[in-house]
Structures are given as structure tokens and as C-alpha cells.
Amino acid sequence: MAKKSHPTFDSVADELTASSDTVRGQMFGMPCLKHGGKAFAGDYHGAMVFKLRGEAHSQALALAGAHLFDPSGRDRPMKEWVVIPAEYAARWPEFSRHALDATSSATR
Numbered sequence: 001m002a003k004k005s006h007p008t009f010d011s012v013a014d015e016l017t018a019s020s021d022t023v024r025g026q027m028f029g030m031p032c033l034k035h036g037g038k039a040f041a042g043d044y045h046g047a048m049v050f051k052l053r054g055e056a057h058s059q060a061l062a063l064a065g066a067h068l069f070d071p072s073g074r075d076r077p078m079k080e081w082v083v084i085p086a087e088y089a090a091r092w093p094e095f096s097r098h099a100l101d102a103t104s105s106a107t108r
Contacts, residue, residue, distance in 0.1 A: 056098035
């Protein structure tokens with residue numbers, strides 16, 4: 001049985017798939033968003049993860065409770081991926097755009 005996505009993840013996904021070449025997919029067993037075959041955001045246990053760089057990465061990590069994404073749980077975090085808790089769901093669209101922009105510029 002598929003896990004239910006966070007409602008804000010679904011609205012972010014709906015907006016990005018309607019306004020860009022973003023598609024829904026799966027990564028590490030979670031719903032994710034991809035551009036050019038590369039994942040840039042995902043719904044992870046009620047939080048959202050984003051592949052970020054530069055200032056957006058720093059801003060995300062500055063949020064209380066945000067941390068680097070460690071899908072293995074073995075203290076091997078992915079340095080560009082940040083988990084942003086649900087209490088910041090209002091900022092998920094902003095970080096989704098940053099992640100999409102970084103991913104789409106890298107795949108050009």
C-alpha cells in the first residue's frame with residue numbers, strides 16, 4: 001500500500017508539474033519530483049527533502065529542526081539534500097523552486 005503524501009507536497013507537485021517539465025516519481029521508496037530524470041525534492045516521513053545549493057542550502061539548514069538527509073540512517077548524510085520539517089510547509093514551494101532551478105541548470 002502506497003504511503004499518503006503530505007498535502008503540501010501534493011500541492012507543490014501539482015503546481016510544478018503544471019508549470020514546468022517536472023514529473024512525479026519515486027526515490028528511496030518515497031514520492032519525489034524529478035526534472036530531466038534527476039530527483040530534486042521528495043516527501044519523507046511528513047517532511048520534505050530538497051536538493052539545494054548555495055544560499056538556499058544555508059537558509060534551509062538554518063531552520064530549526066532542518067538537517068541533512070541521511071536515507072540510510074547510517075550517519076552518511078547527502079551533503080546537498082536538506083530535510084525541512086512540516087512546520088515550515090509554507091516555505092516548501094519556495095525551496096522547491098530553488099531545488100528545481102539548481103537541478104534544471106545542472107541538466108542543461
